[in-house]
Amino acid sequence: MISISSNLNIMIKAAEKASKSVIRDFGEVEKLQVSKKGPYDFVTKTDKNVEKILIEELSKAKKNYSFLSEEIGSIINKDKENIWIIDPIDGTTNFLHGIPHFAICIALESNKEIISGLIFDPIKNEMFFAEKNKGAFLNNHRLRVSNKNSIEDCLFSSNHEGVKFSNLNMRYTGCAALDLAYVASGRLDGFFHNNINLWDVAAGKIIVEEAGGIINDISKYEKNNINIKASSFSIKNEMLKNLENF
The missing domain is CATH 3.30.540.10 (Fructose-1,6-Bisphosphatase, subunit A, domain 1)
Structure with missing residues (x-):
């Protein structure tokens, strides 16, 4: 229980x-x-x-x-x-x-x-x-985040800017909160989004972390202008390498 x-x-x-x-x-x-x-x-x-x-x-x-x-x-x-x-x-x-x-x-x-x-x-x-x-x-x-370690096998989500920018295997679902929930449950391997609001990601942040995932420090941003990157530990570096200019 x-x-x-x-x-x-x-x-x-x-x-x-x-x-x-x-x-x-x-x-x-x-x-x-x-x-x-x-x-x-x-x-x-x-x-x-x-x-x-x-x-x-x-x-x-x-x-x-x-x-x-x-x-x-x-x-x-x-x-x-x-x-x-x-x-x-x-x-x-x-x-x-x-x-x-x-x-x-x-x-x-x-x-x-x-x-x-x-x-x-x-x-x-x-x-x-x-x-x-x-x-x-x-x-x-x-819940546990996924443990895939090959970026080719991974699925990521973002907003349309992120989808256009990235050459990762991408989805744009239109719901940031569920994207983070899906990272926590291993359905998605990572999520990134620029200029997003705190209320879209606050709940997802702790859910991902408690599922063993990793998220950048969002507390240093204005509450309506957050850049967020969330993933499992195993593909974090690969994902960030792909996002250097995002």
């Missing part, structure tokens, strides 16, 4: 509650694809609604913790050292087009260090989570 902290338990419950409206709204998006107006406004509303549910649920349990969220920005409460970092829907463009590849992300930063993270893919019902020094998990199974 996995032992999880009360904070992670709160995060899981909040993500599960928010996911109900996400799943319902995603069903509606399919119908809106063919309408003249298109689903854009509807999806923006979903994003804000999910954010509201997450903030409400997390605040119920920890009244004084602060927030950093994609939609609403910073909410400074009494406790400035503990900050919930949330992305209500990472992969909004996928959601908007009826592509079932997006995630709800929550991380907890305590004294400037990310100590727990959760990435929930509600459509596939895959909950990736990790806490500092406790390992990383997918649902209840322990």
Whole structure:
């Protein structure tokens, strides 16, 4: 049985509650694809609604913790050292087009260090989570990064700039959070992205590290302008060699 902290338990419950409206709204998006107006406004509303549910649920349990969220920005409460970092829907463009590849992300930063993270893919019902020094998990199974050591056998992900730039075997999935979760679970071997936001990668950072992977120090960047590189130890140097000019 996995032992999880009360904070992670709160995060899981909040993500599960928010996911109900996400799943319902995603069903509606399919119908809106063919309408003249298109689903854009509807999806923006979903994003804000999910954010509201997450903030409400997390605040119920920890009244004084602060927030950093994609939609609403910073909410400074009494406790400035503990900050919930949330992305209500990472992969909004996928959601908007009826592509079932997006995630709800929550991380907890305590004294400037990310100590727990959760990435929930509600459509596939895959909950990736990790806490500092406790390992990383997918649902209840322990995660490990891949141990391939030949770069030719590896699969990497990035944004479109990274895909254009690199001569590695690449994917561009449109959801950075799930890319990091997939590195942690060994589905992908590495992920890199420039100028990305903290809420897209905060949860994934600790999940990759706790799965035995390695990530550059993202704390030295501005929160909306992060350059991130994540992989297993075995192919880290090869990957970085390929990214010298990225």
